[in-house]
Amino acid sequence: xxxxxxxxxxxxxxxxxxxxxxxxxxxxxxxxxxxxxxxxxxxxxxxxxxxxxxxxxxxxxxxxx
Numbered sequence: 001x002x003x004x005x006x007x008x009x010x011x012x013x014x015x016x017x018x019x020x021x022x023x024x025x026x027x028x029x030x031x032x033x034x035x036x037x038x039x040x041x042x043x044x045x046x047x048x049x050x051x052x053x054x055x056x057x058x059x060x061x062x063x064x065x
Contacts, residue, residue, distance in 0.1 A: 001028050003060040004035035009052040010043065020052060032057035 006025050011018045025042075029035035035057050043051050 001030060003027075003062065004029055004032055005056075005058050005060055006035055006039045007055045007058075008039065008043075009055060010049045011052060012048060013050055014048075022055075026060065032059065 004027050006027060008023055008025075009020050010023055011020050025039060027035040027038045029038055036054055039054065039057075040051065043049055
């Protein structure tokens with residue numbers, strides 16, 4: 001499994017001005033596509049946020065200690 005940092009643009013559904021926010025969240029997944037799917041599944045049923053766009057899904061390198 002790998003770690004992926006997802007960066008996405010969202011807004012709160014109850015914000016009358018629809019001010020966009022950039023959020024980052026880390027997911028453990030086998031691929032970037034799987035990480036994006038996990039991200040969308042965690043926010044799509046949300047009654048608080050609307051996903052405008054997923055900007056990136058970057059793998060976080062794991063240091064070999």
